Amino acid sequence: MGPTETGSGSSAVAELAEASRSGDRRATARLLSLVERGGPQADEVASATHFHVGGAHVVGVTGAPGSGKSTITNSLTTLLAEAGRRPAVLAVDPSSPLTGGAILGDRVRMNGAAEAGVFIRSMATRGHAGGLALAVPGAVRVLDAAGFDPVIIETVGVGQVEVDVTDAADTTVVVVAPGWGDAVQANKAGLLEVADLFVVNKADRPGADDARRDLDLMLDLSTITGRVGGERPSVTMTTATEGDGIAELAEAVVGHLGRLSDGEELAQRRERRRLAEVRAHLGHLLEGAGEEVLATEASKATNPAESPMMVARRLAAGLLG
């Protein structure tokens, strides 16, 4: 921990936040480290960045392991950077411990984007106090306040996690590839419900057309009609390694934000996002308070004269009263 981090507390964080806003990428990286660690300093970062968010377009990219999310994110953000945007990438790895830091594969896959000036950060969230639900919105806020737009969150679709990430994004892109991660798998993983846009990647591989057909069929048959006023999610075919289809994907992503902004949908989604974050904080605070009460009243909690439920009720009433 550097001197500015341990020094005068919130003013040091405020200084970092100001430096980050004026384009100091090292300051941004340090703020992200504080968010990643969690605890009181993460709260300070939240306070220092909250009023400076500029409403970056937050795009979640999720899908099965190896489907090509990083390669797509690399090409997409390179394209956007070359078009004058200031993209940032948050590669979230829910399975690695905190000390994991940079994810090597992602780094290699995103070399091009880094060269084009895209800000790239890997974040491991296993062991994070409060978990993904707290760390991701905090990190997105830092990047938004630093002036990055869009902010792309890449997450491996390993279960509940990608649904949590959906909570943090304006636009959710689900990547499927021929073979594992095809439409049926995506359906099983609940990804059909969270997708605003689909990408069938590895279009150069045999089976890509089948994957697209399956996906189209499933989208047509399903009662799920997408989330923008009943809009059916579009399907873009890409060969990310060649950059094929990436311009169409960029158009679809930008177009989706446009449609969200036309109506109430964007505001509603952001309200839901805020609510989800408040809920996560509330849960975390209550959990912490509960542990504290238990630590001091453990003897009462183990008293067999009361049922565990009764003890919990009584302790909760004390907490909330």
Ligand SMILES: Nc1nc2c(ncn2[C@@H]2O[C@H](COP(=O)(O)OP(=O)(O)OP(=O)(O)O)[C@@H](O)[C@H]2O)c(=O)[nH]1
């Ligand atoms: N043939 C082909 N291979 C691709 C394509 N896109 C990505 N790949 C390859 O697929 C492998 C996985 O790509 P990644 O971009 O790392 O996939 P990912 O979804 O980010 O993977 P995880 O983050 O590990 O879940 C790499 O070897 C890529 O080079 C494509 O369009 N065609």
Ligand SMILES: [Mg+2]
């Ligand atoms: Mg990846």
